Amino acid sequence: MPQLSESDRRSRCFTIGLMIFVLSCLLSSGRLLMHACNVQDPNQVERRSDGRFAALKAALPERGVIGYTGDAGASPGEYYLAQYALAPLVVEYSANHAWVVGNFHAGQLPPQTHDLQVVKDFGDGVILFANRDAR
Amino acid sequence: MVALAAALCLASGFALVSLGWSRRFPLGLDLLFRGALSIGFGLGVFSVVLFLCRVAGITNLMAADLLVFAMLVAALRLRTHRASATAPPASACERAEAWPFWFQRVVTASFAISLFAAVYAALRQAVAHPHGGGWDAFAIWNLHARFLAGPHWRDGFSPRIPWSHPDYPLLLPASVANFWTCLGGDNTAVPEIIGLAFTFTTVGILFAALRILRGRVSAMLGAMTLLATPAFVELGTWQYADVPLSFFLLGAVALLCLHDENSQPATAASSGLLLLAGVAAGFGAWTKNEGVLFLCALIVARQLAFRPIGRKNSATARNISFVRHSAPLLLGIAPLFLLIIYFKHRIAPPGDLFSDAKTMLGKLLQPARYWAVLKAYGKEFLRFGGWLAIPGTLLLAVLYFVAGRGDRHGLNPGSRGSALALILTVGGYFVIYLITPYEIYWHLRFSLGRLFLQLWPSTIFLFFLWLGSDNTLPDSK
Numbered sequence: 001m002p003q004l005s006e007s008d009r010r011s012r013c014f015t016i017g018l019m020i021f022v023l024s025c026l027l028s029s030g031r032l033l034m035h036a037c038n039v040q041d042p043n044q045v046e047r048r049s050d051g052r053f054a055a056l057k058a059a060l061p062e063r064g065v066i067g068y069t070g071d072a073g074a075s076p077g078e079y080y081l082a083q084y085a086l087a088p089l090v091v092e093y094s095a096n097h098a099w100v101v102g103n104f105h106a107g108q109l110p111p112q113t114h115d116l117q118v119v120k121d122f123g124d125g126v127i128l129f130a131n132r133d134a135r
Numbered sequence: 136m137v138a139l140a141a142a143l144c145l146a147s148g149f150a151l152v153s154l155g156w157s158r159r160f161p162l163g164l165d166l167l168f169r170g171a172l173s174i175g176f177g178l179g180v181f182s183v184v185l186f187l188c189r190v191a192g193i194t195n196l197m198a199a200d201l202l203v204f205a206m207l208v209a210a211l212r213l214r215t216h217r218a219s220a221t222a223p224p225a226s227a228c229e230r231a232e233a234w235p236f237w238f239q240r241v242v243t244a245s246f247a248i249s250l251f252a253a254v255y256a257a258l259r260q261a262v263a264h265p266h267g268g269g270w271d272a273f274a275i276w277n278l279h280a281r282f283l284a285g286p287h288w289r290d291g292f293s294p295r296i297p298w299s300h301p302d303y304p305l306l307l308p309a310s311v312a313n314f315w316t317c318l319g320g321d322n323t324a325v326p327e328i329i330g331l332a333f334t335f336t337t338v339g340i341l342f343a344a345l346r347i348l349r350g351r352v353s354a355m356l357g358a359m360t361l362l363a364t365p366a367f368v369e370l371g372t373w374q375y376a377d378v379p380l381s382f383f384l385l386g387a388v389a390l391l392c393l394h395d396e397n398s399q400p401a402t403a404a405s406s407g408l409l410l411l412a413g414v415a416a417g418f419g420a421w422t423k424n425e426g427v428l429f430l431c432a433l434i435v436a437r438q439l440a441f442r443p444i445g446r447k448n449s450a451t452a453r454n455i456s457f458v459r460h461s462a463p464l465l466l467g468i469a470p471l472f473l474l475i476i477y478f479k480h481r482i483a484p485p486g487d488l489f490s491d492a493k494t495m496l497g498k499l500l501q502p503a504r505y506w507a508v509l510k511a512y513g514k515e516f517l518r519f520g521g522w523l524a525i526p527g528t529l530l531l532a533v534l535y536f537v538a539g540r541g542d543r544h545g546l547n548p549g550s551r552g553s554a555l556a557l558i559l560t561v562g563g564y565f566v567i568y569l570i571t572p573y574e575i576y577w578h579l580r581f582s583l584g585r586l587f588l589q590l591w592p593s594t595i596f597l598f599f600l601w602l603g604s605d606n607t608l609p610d611s612k
Contacts, residue, residue: 017537025363029252031523036256042263080274087281092295
């Protein structure tokens with residue numbers, strides 16, 4: 001059996017390496033396709049943000065700072081979604097404002113507080129409060 | 136109106152790129168490279184116009200966009216009267232392919248499959264997540280765009296919402312806001328299309344630059360590596376700013392390599408690519424804070440790569456070297472750097488990463504933090520990108536070893552300077568993690584993969600530039 005020269009051996013190694021490389025790229029492209037075909041919960045931002053706060057946004061002034069309150073222990077993401085929906089209003093995570101947005105899970109009663117009076121319940125857990133003691 | 140705005144954006148980018156374009160390449164490649172760059176540069180111009188209009192209180196944005204375009208065209212006409220493009224580099228486009236024919240066919244077919252998979256996946260993701268696929272898209276970038284699109288844009292930099300990172304640069308949100316203002320309201324199609332555009336123009340630049348410098352097979356292998364990186368395609372369509380940043384970093388690196396590959400005595404024409412590389416690096420810094428780090432690393436690395444050695448290291452030699460290799464780059468960077476300084480000092484609140492010197496020094500003296508960052512770097516090196524079975528970084532490392540003796544002198548000083556800039560940037564990230572005010576494991580977990588991804592297209596480009604150079608490619612028969 002003829003002996004392979006050093007150059008041939010290197011060339012063969014390199015070609016095999018490249019073929020493994022190409023195959024791995026194809027496998028990862030397959031993974032990308034699989035992910036794309038199994039999209040979880042499409043367009044959830046629209047439902048949890050713009051869609052949910054549209055009526056409240058229409059009732060609020062165009063500019064200013066309002067407060068925010070929500071479920072205890074809720075993900076900060078719920079608050080970010082509220083700010084995203086209500087921009088260009090600035091929504092601060094504090095009840096110490098004249099107007100306060102309440103963001104609760106639907107069907108869950110908001111906590112009773114002395115400071116906040118319900119101005120309007122927009123449904124789906126979105127409530128506008130007034131805080132007369134705000135400084 | 137939206138078609139006019141899109142045409143203006145693209146035309147402004149094309150005019151800006153053409154201002155510095157000093158080489159001629161085959162028509163298709165020339166159009167691909169210039170076209171891909173033009174989209175990113177056009178969005179950069181749009182973002183700057185919007186920001187300056189907001190600061191100056193100008194409300195007619197379309198007129199401002201038109202005026203800037205007219206100024207770019209006037210500058211272009213002035214330039215074409217004074218300088219003509221140089222001939223194409225002899226070795227570049229016409230280099231004979233050393234790869235076996237069967238292998239070229241396999242790579243072509245695989246590239247086509249990867250491209251189709253990436254386009255299909257990107258479109259599916261974009262349609263499924265019109266507001267972006269993760270928190271950063273709506274909690275940072277599109278939120279900023281919503282503020283910038285209105286007359287009360289300064290409210291978006293309120294310290295009452297520090298979690299939205301109001302100190303982040305504005306290229307992405309301001310370009311989106313420019314389109315929204317022209318449209319008269321926000322429309323999710325705009326950030327979706329911009330996300331898709333940055334994703335695939337990055338691939339376009341990678342392909343075109345490698346095709347010009349190393350040939351068709353290297354170009355397809357490089358582009359396929361990026362297309363097959365699931366996290367890259369997903370983050371791009373999720374409307375994160377990491378992919379636009381990677382676009383500008385790759386643009387800067389590729390332009391520098393194109394300039395340096397056939398280095399000729401400094402002329403106004405040959406300095407054009409350096410100038411464009413500076414603009415690309417500047418736009419990168421205007422996209423994300425990490426871009427500022429890369430920009431500084433690039434300047435330092437280039438000085439080191441081109442420093443005169445031995446007896447030539449006189450003051451005169453250093454000055455000549457600086458003028459030839461760095462002055463046009465700095466000239467391209469300067470306007471955007473000044474803009475960023477203005478934004479950081481006059482508009483944005485202080486950033487969240489730097490605390491007082493004593494606290495940072497205390498963190499720098501804790502060995503446990505070094506170990507934590509090192510471990511995360513090691514893990515993420517093998518994990519980032521979301522590859523199936525074998526990580527992309529490992530694949531490149533294996534190819535490096537099987538390719539031969541690892542003769543890195545195949546890269547010219549400019550390319551070595553770009554590689555050094557990437558290494559310095561990774562080192563800079565390391566230091567930032569050491570001093571981070573956040574819980575270190577949390578910070579590493581949620582950002583390191585994306586930071587690596589920002590440098591990934593440039594790394595792939597430099598790798599295949601090295602791999603495809605004549606003195607490292609084994610004889611393939």
